[in-house]
Amino acid sequence: MRLQSDTKAIVLAILAERPAHGYAVVKAVREKSGGKLRLSEGQLYPVLYALEAAEWVTAEWENGDPESRRRIYAITDAGRAELADRTKRWSDFAASVTRLLRPDATTEAKS
């Protein structure tokens, strides 16, 4: 089964922990999800550029060296606010679906 996830929120969540370059983001997603989630590496950079354009992350060449091959992405305050918003929306959505799929889980949680 294929489920739709929010790639931007996932990348923001990784960067909220610490600034990272592209490959480190891919690796972190894989490790933190226990190998269950894998970012499409080719699609990661357009997502990072979109986040940068929205001013949710900043990007700097590593060590300020313009000849470097790594750009380090860091979340901004606006990015953190966006992440909080997306996290809330996702939690509400997930809770609603869980209530529908497993009505007993809600009862168990209450008792």
Added chain:
Amino acid sequence: MNSAEYLDQLRQQLTKRTSEGFASDCIRELEGHLLASRAAREELGENPIEAERRAILDLGPVRLVARDLARQYRDTGRQAEPALGPILMFGLIFAYGLVSFATPGLSSFTTASSAAIVGAIGWRTWQTRRWLVRPLMSWIVGAVVAVLAVSLFASLRQAEAFRASGEQARMIRQDEIALARDRAALAAWQQGAPPLTQGPSPVAYTQQTFLPLVPWAFSWVGSGEPSLTAMDAKTARRAWEKHGAAFAEAVKGREEQLARQKSHPGELAPIARNLVQQGGSALVFLLAVVAAWNWLFLTLFSLLDRLEVTRFRRQVG
């Protein structure tokens, strides 16, 4: 394919679609990504050749990576000619509508299908998340304008031919005869005469109208309109009782319409009606064909992307 070849192909694709600076930055960053990915695999014990191959595979087919990057480039407004796509699409569809009108033998199906193909190709070429709305809107507006423009020309031409041929005068005479007959039947009924069992009777009936260009029929039920049918006295009486008042109204309306036609033989009302009818039905048909074509094309594009991934895996592996 090794990393250098992969990046070289990617650079060529990106340079075609984006600026030199953007392409150069992307390539440098992706080169760093490939190096990091390869190093991580080598640490896990993979041999360098296999590690490089897997790193390239994980990045994906050159064309798809370049396409996504180029879309993002356009999305962030770094491209100078952002409005060109939708305008071009609008122009193409509009021009095609006019050309198809002027070309005898070109069916509306061909016109609508071609408009849909142009739209689908435009969608594929210019589609980006934020931009999706603009090409679609311009495409729909273009199609509507083209259809209405073609319908207007057709209607005006028909109206001109109609007047020139003397057909209108003949139809007015026919309407006068029919109206006199229906007026007499109505007067007889209003004076309490036994209903006619043959000739005009006000009956409810289903009028089927096959709108031009539409492959299916729309129908609606009208009542009180005259119908030349033979029926027994009982049925005729019931019909008059049930629909007589509506029939009287219909006769009155037809009298007024006929008077208007006689005093203003070239009036635009029939032309406008024709325009709305043709434009509306063509639009319904167009949208139906467009929806079908879009579904087909989007499925095809998705299939092509999957084929490209498979081909890329074979090529690298």
